[in-house]
Every structure is written in structure tokens, then in C-alpha cells.
Amino acid sequence: MYKAFLRGVLLHASACAIPSVATAETADEYYQSGFPVVLSATRLAHPQYEAPVAMTVIDRAMIEASGAVDIPDLLRLVPGFQVARASGHTITATYHGLSDQHARRMQVRIDGRPVYSPSIGGVRWTDLPVAIEDIERIEVVRGPNAAALGSNSYLGAINITTLHASQTPRFSAKAQTGNKGFRRGFARYSHSRDALDYRLSLARRLDDGFQEFVDQDSGARLQRHDSMRTSMVNFRADHVAANNDAWELQFGYARGPRGEGMSVHHDPDRTRELTSHYQQLRWHRSESPDDSWTLLAYHNYMDHNEITVTPLSSLFGVPPAQVIALFGRDDPIAVDFSVLEQRFGIELQRSLRLHARLRSTWGVGLREDRVKGRVLFNRDHRIESSLQRLFGNLEWRLRDDLVANLGFTLEHTEFAGTLFSPRLAVNYQFRPRHGMHLSLSRALRHPSILETHADLAVRLSDGTLIDQIMLGNTRVDPERLHAYEIGYLGQFPELHTTVDLKLFHKDIDDRITAVKDKAFPEPLPSPSANLFTNSGRMSINGAEVSITWRPAYRTLVGINHNYTRGKGQALNLINGPGVEYEDLGEDIPTHTSSIFAMHRLSGDWDLSLLYYRVRAMKWLGDGDRVPGYDRLDTRIKKGFRINGQRAHVALTWQNLLDEYIDFRQENTFDTRVYFEVGLSLN
Secondary structure, three states, rough: OHHHHHHHHHHOOOOOOOOOOOOOOOHHHHHOOOEEEEOOOOOOOHHHHHOOOOEEEEHHHHHHHHHHHHHHHHHHOOOEEEEEEEEOOEEEEEEOOOOOOOOEEEEEEEOEEOOOOOOOOOOHHHHHOHHHHHHHHEEEEEOOOHHHHHOOOOOOEEEEEOOHHOOOOEEEEEEEEEOOOOEEEEEEEEEEEOEEEEEEEEEEEEEEOEOOOOOOOOOOEEEEEOOOOEEEEEEEEEEEEOOOEEEEEEEEEEEEEEOOOOOEEEEEEEEEEEEEEEEEEEEEEEEEOOOOEEEEEOOOEEEEEEEEEHHHHHHHHOHHHHHHHOOOOOOOOEOHHHHHEEEEEEEEEEEEEOOOOOEEEEEEEEEEEEOOOOHOOOOOEEEEEEEEEEEEEEEEEOOOOOEEEEEEEEEEEEOOOEEEEEEEEEEEEEOEEEEEEEEEEEEEEEEOOHHOOOEEEEOOOOOEEEEEEEEEOOOOOEEEEEEEEEEEEEHHHOEEEEEEEEEEEEEEEEOOOEEEEEOOOOOOOOOEEEEEEOEEEEEEEEEEEEEEEEEEEOEEEEEEEEEEEEEEEEEEEOOOOOOOEEEEEHOOEEEEEEEEEEEEEOOEEEEHHHHHHHHOOOOOOOOOOOOOEEEEEEEEEEEEEEEEEEEEEEEEEEEOOOOOOOOOOOOOOOOOOEEEEEEHHH
């Protein structure tokens, strides 16, 4: 029985066993389990109604029914999330706007391993060596969670848990095809024997992305170099040793080219070669459900190899005669945008019940980042950054219906100094299955290596500066956020309904932005550079509602709506004819809504749809102010058996409505259609 308990621990890649409702098929069975047990908000396992902040859980049934081929598309099921494609292979997902294509203000973990990019920040979603078929569930913390997971959990946090081998069939395979050059194959083998469980997944994807764009000058539709080719392997093994220690080993590898360029003079076609891999080892020892140790060690590696050779006149989109007049020649320039980044990390966590009404968790973590980029940082040697972290959370059950949480994270880096992120929260259950929470938290986001060390410029071979594009700032301060939240979470079993309400207020100070600085002596017309600096203060107010009707595991209707208002200003231009400011309220859409429904019919037919609506917003960085849009996705799946083994065919439509502008004016997202066939052997 003890080994069975430890296997339950591994099933959820956490420090405590978390019950699942994945086998529930009726309303009574589903609601007997009450609220799902969550882990991400405090690092302690507890029912969702005792979380100090609002949370959303996306389970395996929802993942399958969505028909999503990219992980970020699942976040459209979460209130307040915006998802966009900067290109066919670059996807951004953010909570309450305030994001460019890299979404630097969101923390993302996969089985406890942070996948936040150390160089530019954010998450390179399509470059991660993990398959969407291997995801068991996703916990989304809708609000700052730096007190539990560190400084990058600024606006929110996403914790992805992958499937244990014992949760999957012995063999699974899937083939998908669609328009836009989309082709994908997936295969997985799983095996369990005695105390060892393992699975091996393979995937191959081809996608042409945005195949064309509208030229803003001529209005003509031009071809675009935006393809993606990826081969991926992922392995996970779980073992319970003779002394009842539990071990988990993972590794993943992905490789393939990404098309870059708009087929125009200032953005020529080129190819970026990706190599990405990770290794992860987790050890867990549990003396009892309330007394455990967990040690996690990991290594992330990502190499983007991209070199462009083009004449100066083409690079800047000016006549060759003008370049020759300035420099005496129009030689081809080799611009090396390659970036190599690595992260090494180790984390030790201790969870212990101190008293019948007092639980605690605490731990320490060490991390080292190594980044190298010849053009992006104007140096041949690598940049190294280390971080030391101390974290803890104390859960005090004052009464059976009243729980208080006090959490904190203390971090130190050589660039940002010492950061302290605390949170105080109280949860009150005023009646069974109905409760409220109140939380006050402070979150800090330390700047990325790009924001502190960028020196992106075009120079001749002798070092002559032609164009200073971007400059980092080692003196930039961390961003600061103070958040106040009051929420209600209630379950009505007789109606098979859950209601989640939230009111929030956030104050943001020292926001890090790239301000256009005109004080750069460049030979080209209109010289300027984007200088990272602390600029602007912002206040955000809003409300969220999420209503879920779920009479059975395979039947669900979810309605989400978020209303947000932001107010503030930040510098946009300095050292020019005058100082320019931008209205930060445009960065956030006032309304974001979604309706998701899935249902299993007789005859093993599954139907699902997702309606998603977002108002106008401004994407930062290379993004534009884009109009609001409506999107409707739907999926039809038919399951059947072949010689006693399960198989299925499915058809997915993304965006059955009118095409819309996605992230920037050149990106037009029209209807995508995917057909798939799958087989599972037990």
C-alpha cells in the first residue's frame, strides 16, 4: 500500500497525492469529489476553495475536446487570458494584456521545471519538447504568485502536469493533416512493471504558418517565409525504490527549422535552426501524507542559429545610392541573430504539518543562467546570471471554516539585488461548498538579460556603428506590483454547477519598457534606439466570472468573462523634439469572453465548441493595436473499436467566423481545418 501511495505521488508530479476525477462518468460521481485539489498557489496540496488566489484547472478531457494543437490555445478557456500569434511559430499568451510576443510577466512550469527563457524572457511555446497529448492537466493561477513560485510569477502562473505512464495505453498513435501545410504525427509507447513505469513519445510536425501578408504600402498580398518543421522526443520514467523513495527522470529533445522574414527588402527571407532539450530528475520521500521532502534538479538548453547576409541598402530599405553616399560602398552585411541559452537549477522543498491546525512548506533554490548572442549582446563571451531563492508558506486553520495563508519568496540576483515578495490571504467557508477569499500580495519581476544587457546594432566589419537598434540597462530596477483580490467560489451539486467570481485591483510601478531614445549619433536618417528603462505607473481594476455546468466528466459548459480597466502613462520617446507619452490603458482589452462546451453523444460521438471574443488591445514590442474579434472553434470526434482496441477519427475547425488581425497588422488568421485519425492499444 505504501508503494501505491508513492505511485499516487508520481501520478501528479507533486509532493502530495492529488485525487483525480478522470474516471467519473455521472454527475453524482463527479461532484462527490468536491472541488479539485490544487498545488500551484502555495506549494501545498489543498482543495481549490482554499487557494489564496483565483485558479482555473484544465483537465485531460477538456484538453482533448478542445482540438488544440498548441498549448497556448488551451488558455482561451481561462478568464482574462489573451492568446495571439506573432508568427506561425511564435505564440504569446498573457493575463490582462501588458505583453509583447514573449509575455515576460507570466511564469510557466512543466512538472515543476520552469521553462521561462533566461535571455529574452517569456516562453517559446512551439520550441518546447513536450507533446500536448502527454499533458494530464493545467493549473492556472489567475493573479500574482511570486510568493510561491518566484519573481516571474508577476501577473500569473501556469503549472503543467504531464501524464504518468500508468495513465496511458500501452501504445498510442495519431496522424493529423490540414490546410496551411499542416502535417503532424505522434506516437507513444508506455510500459509498467513492478516499481518502474515509463513512456516514450515521438512527434513530427510541419506547418507553413501565415503563408502570406498584406503589404502596408501597396496593399498587395505577398508570400511569407513563416514555416515550421519540428521533430521531438520525450521520455519519462518513474520508479519506487526498495526503501520507498520515489524517483522521476525526464528528458526531451526538439529540433527543426523556422522560417523568418516577410519577403521584403527590410526583412529578407531566412531560416532559424532550433535545437532544444532538457533533463530533469526529481526525488521524493514521504514519511506520511503530511511529512515529505522533494528535490528537483534540471537543465534547459535552447539554441537558435540564425544568420542573415544582406546588403545594407536592403537591410534598411533605402536606395543603394544613399548607402554608397554615406559609407562609400553597399557591401553585404552578415547579421548573426543566433542566441544560445542554458539554465541549470536545483530546488529542495520540505513540507511538514507542525500542528493539527498548522501546515508548512519551505525550501531553497539555486539557479544559473548562461546566455550567448553575438549581435544581440555585442559580445563573443557568454553572460552569466545566478539566483538564490528562499521560499515558504504557512497555512493556519484558525477554525474549521477559516484558513489563513502567509507566504513569501526571498530572491537575490547580481543584477536586480534582493527581492522580497510576500502574500497574506484568508479563506472563509460560510457554508459547505461555498467560500470567499481575500488576498494581499506584492510581486516583483526582475529584468531579463535582454533588458539589462542588450546591445543590438548593425556595424561594419571594422566596428563602425550603422544603426543602434536596442540597448539594455544594467541599472534598471525590478518591476513592482501590489495586488488586492476578493473572490467567491461556490459549488451547487444539485445544479451540477460551479461559480467563480473575482474582484481585483493592481498597482504597477517601475514598469520596464523600451523607450525610443533619439540621442544616438547615427549616419542614417531619423536616428534612434530602443532603450530599456523604468517608465510609467499603472493601476488596473476589474472583475471576472466563470460559470461551469458539468453533469458528467465528458459533458461541460463553461462561460467565462473578464472586465478590466487600466489607467496610466509611460514614456514613449525621449531626447527628441519633445517628450512623448503613451496611454497604457490601450494595452489591456476591456472585455475578454469565452464559452466552451463539450458533450458525448450515444454511439461514441464527441462534440465540442469554443467561442472566444476579445476587445481591441495593443500588443507591445513588434505588435500593433489590433481590433477586437470573435472566433469560433469546433470539433467532431467519432470513436470506435478495431479488434477490441480503441480508435477514432476527428475533424477540427479553428475560426469558422471571419478572418481577424492577430498580434500585428500583417497577420491575418482565417479558417484552419485539421483531420486526425488515432489508435490506442492496451
